[in-house]
Amino acid sequence: MKRASFYNTTAYRGLRLAIVVGMAAVILGAFSYGGSWLSVPRMPILEHTARNLYFHVPMWFTMMGLALISAYHSLQYLRLGLVVRDLRASEAAKMAVVFGLLGLVTGSVWAHYTWYEGTNIWWNFDPKQTLAAVQVLIYGAYFGLRNAMDDPTVRARVSAAYNLFAAVTVPFLLYVLPRQMESLHPGAEGNPAFSEITHPVMRIVFYPAVFAFFLVGWLLYTQRVRLGLIARRMTSHVELNL
Amino acid sequence: MFVYLLGQTGVDKVLLSNDKLPVVLAVVLIIWIGLALYVFRTDRRISHLEQALKVDDESDKS
Numbered sequence: 001m002k003r004a005s006f007y008n009t010t011a012y013r014g015l016r017l018a019i020v021v022g023m024a025a026v027i028l029g030a031f032s033y034g035g036s037w038l039s040v041p042r043m044p045i046l047e048h049t050a051r052n053l054y055f056h057v058p059m060w061f062t063m064m065g066l067a068l069i070s071a072y073h074s075l076q077y078l079r080l081g082l083v084v085r086d087l088r089a090s091e092a093a094k095m096a097v098v099f100g101l102l103g104l105v106t107g108s109v110w111a112h113y114t115w116y117e118g119t120n121i122w123w124n125f126d127p128k129q130t131l132a133a134v135q136v137l138i139y140g141a142y143f144g145l146r147n148a149m150d151d152p153t154v155r156a157r158v159s160a161a162y163n164l165f166a167a168v169t170v171p172f173l174l175y176v177l178p179r180q181m182e183s184l185h186p187g188a189e190g191n192p193a194f195s196e197i198t199h200p201v202m203r204i205v206f207y208p209a210v211f212a213f214f215l216v217g218w219l220l221y222t223q224r225v226r227l228g229l230i231a232r233r234m235t236s237h238v239e240l241n242l
Numbered sequence: 243m244f245v246y247l248l249g250q251t252g253v254d255k256v257l258l259s260n261d262k263l264p265v266v267l268a269v270v271l272i273i274w275i276g277l278a279l280y281v282f283r284t285d286r287r288i289s290h291l292e293q294a295l296k297v298d299d300e301s302d303k304s
Contacts, residue, residue, distance in 0.1 A: 030266065047261040052269050059273070095280075102276045106269045113257055113265045220280060227287055234294060 015219055022212040029205035030054045041199050045114050052110045053198070054205050058213035059103035060132070064170055066096035066217050067139070071167030074160035084229065086156035089163055091224040093142055095217055100136040104129070115184055128178035128185040135173045138166045 030051045032038045040050050070092035077085035107129060112122050123129070145162055149155035178185060186198070257264045 027270070030270075031263075033263070042261065048263040049265045051263075051266045055266070055269050055273055098276065098280055102273050105272055105276075109268055109272065110265065113254075113262060117258070216277065220277070220284070223284055227284065227291070231287075231291055234291065 015215060019212060019215045019219060022208060022215065026054060026205060026209045026212050030209070038201060038205060040202060045117070047114075049110060049114055050199075050202070052106065053202060054209040056103060056106045056110055057206070058210045059099050059106060060174065061210050062213045062217040063096045063099040063103060064174065065214055066092045066099065066221060067167055067170050069221070070096060071164055074163040074167075077156060077160045078164075081156075083152075083156070083232070084225075086152075086160065087228045087232070088225055089160060090143075090146065091228060092221050093139055093163065093166075094224070095221040097136060097139045097143075098220075099213075099217060100132065100139065104133060104136065107132075111184060126185070127181040127183045128174070131173040131178055135170065138169055138173075142166055 029038050033040070033048065040048075042048070043050060070089045073085045073089040073092065076082070077089060108122050111124065111126070111129075116122075116124060142159060142163055146155055146159045149158060257268060
């Protein structure tokens with residue numbers, strides 16, 4: 001008997017397996033040291049914390065990916081007005097905020113124990129840090145806006161328009177502007193992505209890490225969408241009964 | 243340097259030991275806890291739906 005479902009069950013099972021295996025491999029790779037081939041050369045100040053590249057940076061890549069997904073669905077909502085698009089846009093934005101917050105906290109902890117070691121600094125208004133916080137606040141305002149409106153149609157339309165604005169600010173706040181200023185983050189010298197001091201061997205763990213966190217973000221986001229669809233179906237069912 | 247070492251708290255000492263490897267652990271744990279909190283939130287929402295469904299079933303019986 002075919003199970004009634006909103007999603008492809010086999011693909012979902014594969015996705016979960018990929019997350020478990022991929023994430024385990026990433027963590028193993030990230031914590032391999034000593035003579036292992038993935039061992040990262042030691043740097044002053046950074047020491048072993050260079051490995052945070054595998055965790056802190058994918059937070060932002062995943063956040064941007066989810067912001068893009070959210071903007072895509074907002075655009076589709078404005079075109080055709082399907083309610084599921086609004087649901088997808090808001091759940092993707094919610095997940096983007098979660099990853100953005102994790103990116104902020106992990107960055108703060110990383111900097112505190114490296115460049116600000118011996119000081120009491122947790123937040124030093126590094127340009128990228130500050131603008132990333134602004135970015136998270138812009139997405140936070142998206143939910144403030146949503147909560148401020150009661151009519152679902154108006155809420156969906158206005159928040160979709162706002163969401164497009166929010167998505168447009170992402171490349172500027174996270175890439176263009178921080179690179180104009182002196183920062184702890186690479187890229188300020190016109191270097192596109194990795195800084196020159198990033199050892200090539202780190203890419204072997206870094207790219208799978210980005211991929212694995214993308215999958216985690218995707219899984220959590222789609223779970224919420226499935227849940228939202230069920231909730232919607234149930235409430236409309238209840239309304240019909242009344 | 244001496245004053246700085248005196249000023250270190252226990253947490254700082256642990257995190258800065260072993261060439262700062264525990265800092266990576268801290269970052270991984272923050273991410274893990276953050277995502278787990280989100281999973282719990284989703285789970286709570288499922289429970290709410292399940293409870294709502296139960297109410298529905300009972301009203302269907304009568």
